[in-house]
Amino acid sequence: MNRTFYHNLADNSIAGTLPTREQAEEILTSKDVELFSLLNAAYDVRRECVGKSVTIHIINNGQNGHCPEDCHYCAQAKSSDADIKEYPLKTDEEFLAEARNAYEKGAHRYCMVFAGRGPSKGRVEKLANLIRTIKSKYPIEICVSAGLLDENKAQVLKSAGLDRLNHNLNTSSEHYAKICTTHTYQDRLNTLDAARRAGIQLCSGVIVGMNEKESDVIEVAYSLQQRKVESIPVNFLMPIKGNPLDQMPNLTPEYCLRVLCLYRFVNPRAEIRMAAGREIHLRSLEVLGLYPANSLFLDGYLNTRGNERLKTLQMIQDAGFSIESNRSLDDIIKAEREADTGRIEDSVTRTIMKGLTDLRPEMAVSPKKQ
């Protein structure tokens, strides 16, 4: 590819003219694509459209396991034999402590995830009260992932102050039945549309590495663009023993970076997150993901650990980026060093399951309380 190819990709994306499907295919597969030229073009779009900062997310699992759905990548599915630490819904006090922790660690947004097909009316009311309480105490945005929602339920959450709803598309319409049989791709689209009508920002992304074709990854990028999704987590499958999708996908760091670049060109103004699996699949090239992506998770994922927090924060600082937070990156790094969390680990090179102390500290200390 000559320089014009990369310049045009960047200039067109900034101007709102998206790559053609043919170009999208080339971005993911062409041997003629130079990785650094592609990253440079994606970075031009990132800098122009969303700036140089990184948004840090901390995700918290409100309950673990017991989900009646059968998403093949998920350790919480009833159909999964994964060895996870199941627990019922956390108390409001636990959620509040986590929200405070997220705020103090510099997170811009606190994400609560609830396993299940979707919340009942009663559960939605309780969640709305919790959102109101958190919002009254901490200046932090709130994102909730709660399964399938209709517009009435979305409206209740919006009225309570919910900023964003997470509901990932995960893969293409064609591939969807191969990763889940208990709900459909259309169910997922309906939830996104209901949340949008209620005025809630959308967070919806993809999981790469589930035996899909490149065209599936491309389709999700454009589906999200059509819905003007504000926040796009790009996950790379972290296989968990006991799940139907338990094999390590054959993803190279270069392919993962190409995917992040594609998502930036197609969704120039979205928050693109290099999400689960960045440690395993991007490996030594992880820092390069910050050039197309402008967001990441700090503290691991739903049931798996990520890199040591300090290492991630240091990576952001070393690459010359700032963070979206009321607190400075310097202060947060200093506090992490002083905290000496005992989590000084090597870079993650395989899936490491979280223990109960990671997932639900309260329960690990006093199990009789439950």
Ligand code: SF4
């Ligand atoms: S609905 Fe959510 S929690 Fe349930 S199996 Fe699917 S991804 Fe996991």
